[in-house]
Amino acid sequence: MKSFYIADSATFENQTVITYFVVAAVNVREKTSGGQYLAFTLADKSGQFEARMWDNIAKAVETCKAGCYVKAEGIVNAYNGKFQLKVNRIRAAEESEIDPADFVPSSQYNPEEMEAELRSYVDAFAEPHLRALVYAFLDDPEIGPAFRDAPAAKKLHHAWLHGLLEHVLYLVRVLRAVAPFYPEVNLDLVTTGAILHDVGKVRELSWRSTFEYTLEGQLIGHISIAQGMLTEKILDLDAKARASAAESGTEPDLFPPKLRVLLEHMILAHHGKLEFGSPKLPMTPEAMLLSAFDDLEAKFQTLRNAFAEQKAAGKPSGETTEWIRSMDRPLFDSHRWLSEREAETQDAD
Structure with missing residues (x-):
């Protein structure tokens, strides 16, 4: 059990703490007076702060790498309006000393309950192709668990375990609430777009000890990844439809090509602007509504985080x-x- 969390820094100002962290980043830097020091970014589930180790760094350089757990002793102090740790001693932590739940922030909501609610909306779809498509993702043995566990971002909004599911469920609730005021919007389509718009983040991000971008995430990005995943699932559904039709001697009920294009458009346009990373501007009622509320929800989560940090800092x-x-x-x-x-x-x- 950790005795100190980074969010509690104001309470421990000018005090010595001995506890565990995960190393988010570490760099060897040159002192102006000569010699070297270590600059860390340390993290736990409550946040991150900077840390400095000024002397006797040789062993720490070898053992305290980014992504590893450490036990550190140091003094919490304020510098330029932010708290940091002046490290006196630090070592790599043993696996038996660590409870991963102390280091990766998690949603305050139960993921099983969130997923059950999400599935209840899908069950009510009038369009069977959209229902089958969403379940092809949720029931996938690789994608389904990742969709439940993944953060929605590395740092900004919903940057915690199950954050992607929480973000998606919030959007689905809001969009289904406001859709009756916009009769041009198809409820099943906008709900499907909300569920799948960020599905590429299950491959864009990793979330073992810290939240990081994968190589696929860095080089391709979640929008293009999601488009590829959508194509794969629709091809799989069509293959199953053809196989079933061959057995029964009927015409296959394939996924409607225009419906696929509408979904692809929602994924590609959900950032709303070209300069925000979307290769297309929203051009359908569903894409416009999704991008507007996706942007609003991200802004409000950033707002909530900023207000919480302000209050925690006193x-x-x-x-x-x-x-x-x-x-x-x-x-x-x-x-x-x-x-x-x-x-x-x-x-x-």
């Missing part, structure tokens, strides 16, 4: 957050400020 609600690079702006937690103001007003009465 900063008052009347200030903006630090600059958020992905959104090119700071943010202001109006909900927290108004709630505290309301409480103060009630106390005064």
